[in-house]
Amino acid sequence: MTNNKLTVSHAPFWHDGDSLFKMNLNIMIATLPAVIFGIIQFGAPAVGVIALSLSSAMLWELILNVVSKQKISIGDLDAAVIGLVFGMMLPATSPWWLVITGTLVAVVIGKMIFGGIGANPFNPVLIGMAFLMLSWKIFFNFDAAYVNYEFNFTALAPLAALKSQGVSAVADLFPISDLIMGKQVGAIGSTFGLGLIVGGIYLILRGYIRWEIPVSFIVGIIVTALAFSMANPDTYAGPAIHLFSGYTLIGAFFLATENSSSPVNRLPMLIYGFCAAAMIILMRNIGAYADGTILAILLLNLVNPLIDKIRPKALGKGANNA
Amino acid sequence: MIKRSFFTLTKPRLLYDLVEPDPKEPESIPIPSDLTLVLDEPIDSTRQALIKEGDSVEKGEKLRLYNQSTDYTISPVTGTISAIDTYLDDFGNTSTCLVIKNSQSQTTDTNSMTYDLKDDIASADEYFRTLPGAPPLKILASNTVKINTIIITCADMDLLSTTHQYITLKFWDKIKEGAKILKKLTRIPKLCITVPENLNIPGESDLIQVFKTSMEYPSNLPAMILKNHLSMILPAGKTPEDMGVSFISAEAVVSLATAYKTKSAGFEKILTIIGKQGTKYRAKATIGTPLHKIFNAFSIHINDQDRIVIGGPMKGFATYTHNHPVQPDMDTVIIQDRDIIPEVSDTPCVNCGKCIRICPANVPVNILVRYLEADQYEEAADKYDLESCIECGLCAYVCTAKIPLYQYIKLGKYELFKLRALETANDE
Structure with missing residues (x-):
């Protein structure tokens, strides 16, 4: 008879094999089409911004882990995802x-101050972005950011142009095909609409983001923008430019879907996505900001x-069995 | 182990195993020299025990600890009691284990003691509680619980196991016979049987209503059977027995039929053993046989840090010893190699929502676990449906953060039960 030490633990004894590392790795893989396109479009400075953003986010978490004497948690890649998505939202010329x-x-x-992964009530990327946008608004003027670049398309940030020049002026400047294919000025990872959609669909199919949020988000953009445009086509642009420019698609697939700060039940997810999108259109059409994605999702x-x-x-539970 | 598929737009589907079409006879494990029996009652050193080490026992003899004891066990062999000790389970509940030294040679099988049986349930409860399959005679005979429906489970409750299905295929006539006896004893009019929808049972019976259950886990769990087949919603915190429904395994019905025929107890338990590579073996072993005897019979080698799981992969428990005895309700034993044992972690919930999608009882697991981690058991039960959990283990199976959710829930229920017991005691 043998006397081995056996492993004793609690049921269930199976696991589907998923992990935070795999989840975050897949999110990073999903961002690649948009990121690579951004790097091709904006060149070496974009590599610098993405690399610095990703590495500094991980480094900040590591420093916080050490300072607060917690277990080192950067291995789950959560900080890496924050850094990567953050970098995608910056102009390539950011200092x-x-x-x-x-x-x-x-x-x-x-x-981290909320308690680390899973405890943040707001999307950390948006907290950082909101802070930068309110403090150094000048760096988020995409027209100024790319003043030294030569593009073979309209070198105007679509949403800013829409805000300042009105619908009739921008109507012919931004054909939808150009917007989808990334022929627009914007943040590193937010211009290539097709890439973001492909990445988002990948995440939905893999089950790493909940499909209800991006779908209702996109529906929300289309419905609200369409309502505005139908009410007054001279003042308000149609859904296409709203959907494929600014932070809309990165918001739909990578920002609004952040696990900890989004709902998990079906109806709430639909409400959440739709309302966030409606808020964005309200801010763009009525508010002071050219692109309200960050504040709308934070709200x-x-x-x-x-x-x-x-x-x-x-x-x-409840009355039917009383 | 079933892993996540590449595309997981929908929730994962875990399917029950179906018994092979023409199952082989189970491998008979010889009666070992030492058998261990478990008695639910803890040892109380202040009282004079009825049995002590060195006592000789006869095959079929009823063994109790004290004069007033209601719990008993039946000795499966003739021999002597060589040890009486305390057994501690997962939650620190104590029971007693008796080791009986088999005095016969392993080849001769003496007849078991015969009992003087009457045609009522109390008489059956007197002797047959520890029959293979563990019939719930204690509940059926009790005056406080009113049972009006008996459900025979031919569909195994947990994944991988096919023990009940095997018995259904092989002993269908015995099940019908046992059902007749059950009906006579209990006078309960409604007798149902759960059968996996893909399993063809050898025949019908006008005595029993057949429920075809889905192949998808957890459709064979009691709460789901109540919901899907009896249109009964199990209120939070209640057991099926509270609702008048009692579950009895197919094996218990078969052994009851045999026991009434021979007027003596049977001790041969049929088990499904699942080896490290997923190979299935079927064994027939005497209750009390240490598991390592069975592993030897199938040349399954156990290494350090392997895991022996008793019961299924979702709801079973892990034992710490190869000497764990075969028990009346033990249907499945799984051996997991240490390399495939999934780890758990203390990462907090990240709110990914996979548990919410998969929970068959709509429990808000993501919020619940936050309360359970903070030991807020009453709040967890009042606001976040702790007691609605049907204990299927699916939430912990899918958890991205690898939180041992099912353990938290079981612990939560246990602590809540203790709290409430304390409150009632204080009130009185």
Whole structure:
């Protein structure tokens, strides 16, 4: 008879083999089409911004881990995803200090002080971005950012042009095919609409983001923009330019879907996505900002715990079995 | 182990195994020299015990600890009691284990003691509680619980196991016979049987109503059978027995039929053994046989840090010893190699929502676990449906953060139960 030491643990004894590392790795893979396109479009400075953003985000988390004497948690790649998506939202010409200040705010204030992964009430990327946009608005003027570049398409940020020049002026400047194929000025990872959509569909199929959020988000953009445009076509642009420019698609697939700050029940997810999109169009059409994606999603992050209370009744609870 | 598929737009589907069409006879494991029996009652050193080490016992003899004891076990062999010790389970509940030294040679099989049986359930409860399959006679005979439906489970509750299905195929006539006896004993009019939808049972019976259950886990769990086939929603925190439904395994019905025919107890338990490569073996072993005897019979080698799982992969428990005895309700034993044992982690919930999608009882697991981690058991039960959980283990199976969710829930329920017991005690 043998006397081995056996492993004793609790049921279930199976696991589907998924992990945070795999989830975050897949999110990073999904960003690649848009990121690679951005690098091709904007050249070496874009590589610099993405690399600095990704590495500094991980470094900030590592420093926080060491300072707060916690287990080193960068191995789950959550900070890497924050850094990568953050880099995608910056113009390629951002100065180095802007990037590391942004990731500091994103990782430290957006995530770590709330208790790390899973505990952040807001999307950390958006916290960092909102901080930068309110502090150094000048760097997010995409027309100024790319003033030294030569493009073979309209070198105007579509949403800013729309805001300043009106619908009739921009109508012919931005054909939809150009917008989808990334022939527009914007942040590194937000211009290539097709790449973002491919990445998003990949994540949906792999089950790493919940399809309800991006779908309702896109529906929300289309419905709200269409409503505005039908009410007054001279003042408000149609859904196409809203959908394929600015941060809309990166918002739909990579920002609004951030796990910790978004709902998990079906109806709340649909409400969340739709309302976030509606808020974006409201901000763009009526508000002061050219692109309201960041603040709109942050606002919906705020109400997420409230709407996520709408959930199906659990088995054996409630009046039908009294 | 079933892994996540590449595309997982929908929730994963875990399917029950179907018994092979023409199953082989189970491998008979010889009666070992030492058998271990488990008695639910803990040892109380202040009282005079009825049995002590060195006592000789006869095959079929009823063994109790004390005069007032209601729990008993039946000795499967003639021999002597060589040890009486305390057994501690996962939650720190104590019971007693008796080791019986088999005095016969392994080849001769003496007849078991015969009992004087009457045609009522109390008489059956007197002797047959520990029959293979563990019939719930204690509940059926109790005056406090009113049972009006008995469900015979031919569909195995957990994944991988095919023990009940095998018995259904092989002993269908015995099941019908046993059902007749059950009906006579209990006078319960409604008798149902659960059968996997893809399994063709050898025949019908006008005595029993057949429920064809889905092949998808967890459709064979009691709460789901109540919901899908009896249109009964199990209220949170209640057991099927509270609702008047009792579950009895197919094996228990078969052994009850045999026991009434011979007027003596049977001890041969049929088990499905799943080896490290997923190979299935079927064994017939005497209750009390240590598991390592069975592993030897199939030349399954156990290494350090391997895991022996008793019950299925979703709801079973892991034992810490090869000497764990075969018990009346043990249908499946799984041996997992240490290399495939999935790890758990203490990462907090990231709110990915996979548990919400898969939970068959709509429990908000993502919020619930936050309360359970903070030991807020009452709040967890009141607001976040702790007691609605039907304990299928699917949430922990899919958890991206690898949180041992099912363990948290079981612990939560256990602590809640203790809290409530304390409150009632204080009130009185």
